[in-house]
Amino acid sequence: MRFQKPLVVLFVLLISGFGLHAQLLDKEDESRLYAETKQVNQFFRRFNGEENEKGDRYYPKDKQYRSEKLRKKYIGMLFDASNNNIGGDLKVQFAKDVLESAPPAVLEFHGGSWFAEVNTTFTLNGKSETVTLFMEIEKAQVGSKWVISRAHADVFDPYFIRDTTRVGRFMHPMSHELDFMNLRKAFNYTDSIAQFSVRRFRPDHLTLLFYEVKRGNMKFKTVESVKFHFFQVKGWYFEISEFNRSGYNTGWLISNLVKLNNDQERKILQRYLYYEGR
Structure with a gap:
């Protein structure tokens, strides 16, 4: 079968065009x-x-x-x-x-x-929870390694609610004369135990995270996103x-x-x- 010359030229141009493209x-x-x-x-x-x-x-x-x-x-x-x-x-x-x-x-x-902010998902008692891990470079015996320096999880926040708008619960300043026996009463208020802490107390979510993981209540699921702060x-x-x-x-x-x-x-x-x- 013989191609007509115009068709051959058109075919060559098309092939060249595709190659150029x-x-x-x-x-x-x-x-x-x-x-x-x-x-x-x-x-x-x-x-x-x-x-x-x-x-x-x-x-x-x-x-x-x-x-x-x-x-x-x-x-x-x-x-x-x-x-x-x-x-x-x-x-x-x-x-x-x-x-x-x-x-x-x-x-x-x-x-x-500089440090990394790693947004992750854990399961706590079977329910998915967002946990933010903060990581930084630390020197090791040989070279260096990434370590977790801090953590934050919204699920932990309710444990430490402290009402600063009113007096709230407190231990009497003469409690020492009672050998602090009223500590029993303080620890019975499980919903407001944080009110008995020093004002400068800041909850450590990383400790809580490790504790719950160690107990088997909390399990790592996946990394959602990463960003870095400089x-x-x-x-x-x-x-x-x-x-x-x-x-x-x-x-x-x-x-x-x-x-x-x-x-x-x-x-x-x-x-x-x-x-x-x-």
Whole structure:
């Protein structure tokens, strides 16, 4: 069977077009792959200017290692572009403080002042409960390891309700003359036992979590989400979260940014993040 010449030409053009289209798609996919910050460690390297766009590492002997030009480019790419709550002026000020401090600010994996917030699901007596675990890097005998530093679970909160709007229950100041025998009465008020604690008492949800797990009442089910909180840049706090979406602005990106004017603001924010000031 012989093809007519116009049909042959059309067939060749179509094949060439498909090939060109495939090449363009490949290049687009490749560019998107380069733009995506796929790992948290890669976020560190890009923030510090320690790799190129293809993910190849730079080392101290390399000319581009931590160059200001490279870092300025990367820092602009490391924000969640869909977040309108982070203003352009704030981003510019942040980048300026990072790059123009002496020495320029870099993120250190073992530098402390950063931690993970891991939202998980446990079952307590068969019922699903949300538990937030806070984790940080700790030195080990060999290298380092992630450890759980704090926890918060709404299911534990009712155990520690303390009514501060009225006097409530208390132990008489002369209780010592009775050898504190009225402790029996205090511990009978199981719904308000926290009112007999010192004012500075703060419940430790991590201890409760370990206790319930040890007793077999609470069982780990799954991890729902993860994000990281950073206080390593002086005068700033930022959060990174993972975004799985199409386009170039994807992967681990800065999802929150706050300018801190003093140590007091830093402490207040840290307490809030740990559910201690809510």
